[in-house]
Amino acid sequence: MAGQREMREKNPWHRRPIIIIAVLFTVVIGGLVTMSVMQNKPIHQKYKYGIVLDAGSSHTSVYVYQWPAEKENNTGMVTQKHTCNVKGKGISSYFRNANQAGPSLRECMEEAERAIPTPRHQETPVYLGATAGMRLLRKENETASGNVLLSVMQFLQATPFSFQGARIITGQEEGAYGWITVNYLSDNFRRAQHTMGALDLGGASTQITFESGDHFKSINDFIHFRLYGKEYRVYTHSFLCYGKDQALKLFLDRQLQAHPTGSGKQTLEDPCFHPGYNKSKSVQDIYNSPCVSEVQPSKAEFTHKGTGNWMLCQKNVRRIFNFSECTSSSCSFNGVFQPPLKGQFGAFSAFFFVMDFLNLTSEPLEVSKKKLAAYCSMPWDEVTKNHKKVKEKYLQEYCFSGTYILTLLEDGYNFTSETWKDIKFIKKIANSDAGWTLGYMLNLTNMIPAEAPDSPPIPHAGYVTLMVLFVFVLFFLIVLAYCFFRRSSSASQKQIV
Ligand SMILES: O=c1[nH]cnc2c1ncn2[C@@H]1O[C@H](COP(=O)(O)OP(=O)(O)O)[C@@H](O)[C@H]1O
Numbered sequence: 453m454a455g456q457r458e459m460r461e462k463n464p465w466h467r468r469p470i471i472i473i474a475v476l477f478t479v480v481i482g483g484l485v486t487m488s489v490m491q492n493k494p495i496h497q498k499y500k501y502g503i504v505l506d507a508g509s510s511h512t513s514v515y516v517y518q519w520p521a522e523k524e525n526n527t528g529m530v531t532q533k534h535t536c537n538v539k540g541k542g543i544s545s546y547f548r549n550a551n552q553a554g555p556s557l558r559e560c561m562e563e564a565e566r567a568i569p570t571p572r573h574q575e576t577p578v579y580l581g582a583t584a585g586m587r588l589l590r591k592e593n594e595t596a597s598g599n600v601l602l603s604v605m606q607f608l609q610a611t612p613f614s615f616q617g618a619r620i621i622t623g624q625e626e627g628a629y630g631w632i633t634v635n636y637l638s639d640n641f642r643r644a645q646h647t648m649g650a651l652d653l654g655g656a657s658t659q660i661t662f663e664s665g666d667h668f669k670s671i672n673d674f675i676h677f678r679l680y681g682k683e684y685r686v687y688t689h690s691f692l693c694y695g696k697d698q699a700l701k702l703f704l705d706r707q708l709q710a711h712p713t714g715s716g717k718q719t720l721e722d723p724c725f726h727p728g729y730n731k732s733k734s735v736q737d738i739y740n741s742p743c744v745s746e747v748q749p750s751k752a753e754f755t756h757k758g759t760g761n762w763m764l765c766q767k768n769v770r771r772i773f774n775f776s777e778c779t780s781s782s783c784s785f786n787g788v789f790q791p792p793l794k795g796q797f798g799a800f801s802a803f804f805f806v807m808d809f810l811n812l813t814s815e816p817l818e819v820s821k822k823k824l825a826a827y828c829s830m831p832w833d834e835v836t837k838n839h840k841k842v843k844e845k846y847l848q849e850y851c852f853s854g855t856y857i858l859t860l861l862e863d864g865y866n867f868t869s870e871t872w873k874d875i876k877f878i879k880k881i882a883n884s885d886a887g888w889t890l891g892y893m894l895n896l897t898n899m900i901p902a903e904a905p906d907s908p909p910i911p912h913a914g915y916v917t918l919m920v921l922f923v924f925v926l927f928f929l930i931v932l933a934y935c936f937f938r939r940s941s942s943a944s945q946k947q948i949v
């Protein structure tokens with residue numbers, strides 16, 4: 453008996469309260485660990501959706517975006533779920549039969565219906581923004597542009613989505629939203645010291661946008677943003693008629709006016725088209741735009757003949773710009789103020805399509821010029837043989853388009869051989885297309901807050917881990933205290949004995 457009691461006193465685990473405490477602690481710790489694992493398991497996300505239609509001058513694209521419902525204001529959360537290119541030309545081409553403009557969007561809107569779960573349709577906002585093609589049509593024929601917009605509005609209103617409006621956005625908005633898109637997708641607003649500039653080349657206009665502290669001139673070209681608690685002063689300018697399709701019209705007009713012919717069909721010897729290229733073209737196709745001079749050549753047709761001479765091509769391309777007039781401290785072209793370039797630039801849309809086709813997206817400026825000169829001098833039949841799958845409409849123009857891009861960037865915007873590496877020709881960032889549509893939607897749905905959202909001092913997972921650790925330490929301390937107490941009480945018992 454005495455021996456048994458002695459053993460029990462030596463081994464404290466034999467005591468009932470201790471066993472109960474140990475079991476309780478095990479249960480509590482087990483509970484806490486399970487809770488922390490459960491809490492951090494990815495829960496089934498509820499997504500929200502948004503649709504933006506980019507009604508460009510050459511064609512319309514439909515973009516479907518999605519984001520987790522509870523993370524609306526976290527940057528980098530919106531992703532591009534689906535895109536669809538509307539068949540045919542841009543909505544401005546429906547100026548003669550405006551009521552056909554809306555129905556032309558049908559197939560792509562049906563695709564959007566399939567891309568978004570049906571229960572979400574009603575709450576999904578849909579926006580249409582029209583760019584330079586519609587700006588030009590409004591200039592030429594306001595009634596026609598109004599009718600085209602009315603047709604697309606009526607069509608979109610009848611879709612199951614929540615229609616939020618169809619309008620012609622300004623060139624400034626186009627530039628600014630493109631800038632917001634590239635910086636949002638690169639997570640520059642919250643993580644980086646600097647933002648990235650945006651260069652957008654369309655068919656009818658082109659935009660340059662970048663952060664610049666230089667704000668004393670031309671207030672019109674500066675926009676202020678407060679995003680995630682930071683101030684941004686952004687320069688943006690849109691050049692109407694300097695998209696690549698309108699620039700080609702300006703270019704052909706200059707050449708046709710420079711070599712008027714007397715009687716007979718006019719032949720235009722064009723250094724920006726390949727040798728052996730020979731096509732009869734309608735004069736009306738050039739003069740159907742408010743960008744070109746009102747004095748038309750008298751003939752209805754002309755023969756467009758390529759000569760493939762890059763040096764001469766660049767010399768002629770330069771003529772569509774005015775580089776001499778400038779009443780400000782510094783200018784891009786046509787007397788437009790532009791502060792000195794700063795930082796890196798993302799160049800997208802036609803900047804990317806053309807430079808990518810020509811394999812010039814990562815070449816230095818001088819190499820690009822040499823390669824382009826060699827490409828322009830290639831005979832047209834060889835070009836068509838080498839690129840059987842490329843649409844002829846694009847293929848015939850790549851020599852001109854490449855030359856136009858190099859000239860616009862170097863002589864127009866003032867990039868140099870040294871700063872050329874700061875231009876990144878991009879199509880997508882983080883799987884979403886670079887362009888103005890995402891920035892437009894982020895702005896209209898208030899998804900970029902002016903102030904940085906308050907975040908807890910430690911993340912949730914860290915909090916749970918700390919709590920578990922804390923319980924372990926507490927448990928260890930109690931055991932330690934108990935042992936200490938046991939030892940000192942048995943020592944004092946011995947002394948009494
Ligand atoms: O694959 C391609 N190769 C060359 N150019 C392209 C390709 N895809 C689109 N483009 C061009 O990109 C431009 C897009 O312009 P958009 O239609 O957005 O006009 P906008 O922005 O001036 O309103 C057009 O000039 C179109 O021809």
Ligand SMILES: [Ca+2]
Nearest residue numbers: 508583654801
């Ligand atoms: Ca565009």
